[in-house]
Amino acid sequence: MNCTNMKITIGLIISEGYETYLKKIEKDISKDCNLLFLVVKNNLDIITYFQQNYDKVDAFVFSGIMLYNYIEDKIKECNKPCYTITDDIANIYKEILKIFVLNKNIKPERVYIDIETKNGDLGLESVFPENKRPYMFPWDVGTPEKIISTVFENHKRLWREKKIDLSITKFGMLLSDFKNEQIKYHFIYPSKTYLLDFFKEIIDEIQIKKMINNKIFSAYIYADSISLNKAGCLENDIIQLTLQKNLCLFIKDRNPEIILQKKEKGFYLLTTIEDLPCFIHDRTSCNLQNFLKMENMSITIGYGSGKTISQSKRNSLNSFDLAKKYGGNCSFFISENQCITGPLTGDRRCTVYNANPRIDNLAEKMEIDKIYLYKIISYIKKTGDNVITAKILSQILNVTIRSSNRILNELQDNSYVREFSHKINPNRGRPSKFYKLLCVDSQGNII
Numbered sequence: 292m293n294c295t296n297m298k299i300t301i302g303l304i305i306s307e308g309y310e311t312y313l314k315k316i317e318k319d320i321s322k323d324c325n326l327l328f329l330v331v332k333n334n335l336d337i338i339t340y341f342q343q344n345y346d347k348v349d350a351f352v353f354s355g356i357m358l359y360n361y362i363e364d365k366i367k368e369c370n371k372p373c374y375t376i377t378d379d380i381a382n383i384y385k386e387i388l389k390i391f392v393l394n395k396n397i398k399p400e401r402v403y404i405d406i407e408t409k410n411g412d413l414g415l416e417s418v419f420p421e422n423k424r425p426y427m428f429p430w431d432v433g434t435p436e437k438i439i440s441t442v443f444e445n446h447k448r449l450w451r452e453k454k455i456d457l458s459i460t461k462f463g464m465l466l467s468d469f470k471n472e473q474i475k476y477h478f479i480y481p482s483k484t485y486l487l488d489f490f491k492e493i494i495d496e497i498q499i500k501k502m503i504n505n506k507i508f509s510a511y512i513y514a515d516s517i518s519l520n521k522a523g524c525l526e527n528d529i530i531q532l533t534l535q536k537n538l539c540l541f542i543k544d545r546n547p548e549i550i551l552q553k554k555e556k557g558f559y560l561l562t563t564i565e566d567l568p569c570f571i572h573d574r575t576s577c578n579l580q581n582f583l584k585m586e587n588m589s590i591t592i593g594y595g596s597g598k599t600i601s602q603s604k605r606n607s608l609n610s611f612d613l614a615k616k617y618g619g620n621c622s623f624f625i626s627e628n629q630c631i632t633g634p635l636t637g638d639r640r641c642t643v644y645n646a647n648p649r650i651d652n653l654a655e656k657m658e659i660d661k662i663y664l665y666k667i668i669s670y671i672k673k674t675g676d677n678v679i680t681a682k683i684l685s686q687i688l689n690v691t692i693r694s695s696n697r698i699l700n701e702l703q704d705n706s707y708v709r710e711f712s713h714k715i716n717p718n719r720g721r722p723s724k725f726y727k728l729l730c731v732d733s734q735g736n737i738i
Contacts, residue, residue: 298324299323299494299498299501300324301324301327301348301350301352301493302327302340302347302352303326303352303354304329304353304354304358305353306354306355306358307330308464308466308480309376309480310328310463312480312486313486316486319487320491323494323498324494327347327348331464332464337358337361337435338362338365341366348371349371349497349501350371350372350493351373352375352376353373353374353376355375355461356377357435358435361435376486378406378481379481379485382485387415387418387459387479397456399423401456402425402455402459403427403428403449403455403457403458404459405427405428405442405458405461406427406459406460426445442460442465446465446472446474447472450474456475457475457477458474459477460477460479463478506563506596507561507563507596507599507602507603508563508570509561509594509607510560510579510594510595511554511557511559511595511604511611512538512557512558512579512583512590513590513611514533514534514557514585514590515588515591527556531556534585537582537585538551538560539551541583542560545569546569549561549569557611561600570594571594574624575635576635576636577622579622580621580622591614591615591620591622592614593606593608593609593614594606594610594624595609595624595626597627598627606627606629610624613625613660613662614633616660616662617633617634617662618690623635631662631665650668653730653737657705657707657730658701659698663688663698666687667728667731668735671728671733675733676733677728677731678726680724680725699726702726703726706729707728707729708726708727708728708729710724710726711725711726
């Protein structure tokens with residue numbers, strides 16, 4: 292499914308015999324899939340490889356039902372998709388018959404075929420006349436080591452008793468033992484057509500799941516000169532080209548599949564929520580801003596996530612506006628559930644605000660920015676006091692005292708705060724102006 296443009300990684304927990312044949316199809320699926328080869332020699336390898344690579348892959352493929360059953364028995368909780376290469380029955384019949392057709396000197400009755408299970412699912416016995424039937428000792432389900440041991444003992448015994456001239460096996464884990472015992476064997480492996488179809492189905496399924504499960508993550512980035520003189524057209528062009536170049540370097544360094552889009556004087560970056568750690572570290576600092584730092588330049592970034600591209604972009608633009616109102620040269624993040632995080636300056640004072648319709652409505656009535664009201668209420672909840680001064684407000688909102696005085700005067704004019712004077716020290720200076728919020732109590736609740 293090339294339209295998804297989402298390459299996946301599959302961990303192959305396989306026996307030795309499968310490695311050679313799976314490598315032959317690796318190139319055919321390399322555009323959409325990376326294969327991580329994990330060749331097991333014993334039971335311990337199965338568990339070890341599974342646990343060590345769990346977070347590195349999108350799915351696991353096992354070269355047989357025994358390997359998968361062993362994991363299922365030992366690992367009680369697994370949220371990773373797992374698939375099993377099953378017997379390609381048509382190919383098994385074709386390979387077995389081809390052996391006897393091309394090798395007239397090989398007599399079926401002097402061959403041991405270890406493919407049949409106790410249930411006789413493949414029905415191989417019915418293919419041969421009764422007096423020319425190969426040795427078949429149907430094996431029961433059990434641990435991989437138990438089955439492998441039983442089957443191998445059957446092979447060894449028949450060879451030592453000189454009852455067979457060829458071993459036909461489906462157990463890739465036996466190949467090295469066969470070589471050590473100098474046993475002549477033929478390994479039955481799935482056909483290339485079967486394997487390509489098998490992996491195509493897996494790739495399509497996982498890519499669709501990732502598209503459904505992964506929320507979209509976006510960033511809107513804007514660069515501006517911090518020079519006192521307004522930048523001219525040429526300087527603006529240089530700023531844009533420099534920003535674009537550095538964004539391309541960031542994408543190349545972090546994830547080549549991140550999409551870069553020009554948006555008026557800024558840029559969008561689009562990817563999935565999985566890439567959030569590339570941009571934001573520990574929900575407190577902005578990796579992208581640190582990467583883009585340029586002399587005499589202000590970099591302002593808004594991050595957003597959403598279930599759709601449009602929702603994600605809308606949230607990133609809204610968080611960009613918050614960053615600009617905060618003074619610029621910083622970044623904010625708004626999630627799909629309207630949780631606001633910022634400013635992402637790298638310290639632990641970064642604040643998280645959960646969207647509240649009552650606060651949003653009150654901010655609209657008060658005619659102040661929503662983020663300002665969230666910050667004021669957050670301060671009140673921490674201190675248990677709904678009385679503030681212009682200096683306190685300037686610290687809460689990260690604005691000048693002049694701006695905080697203007698905000699308080701406007702709120703007073705609209706009857707949202709009440710001013711009263713209070714002399715902290717009777718012997719020093721004039722009384723300080725204190726303002727009590729009339730719309731929020733001392734616990735931060737809207738009245």
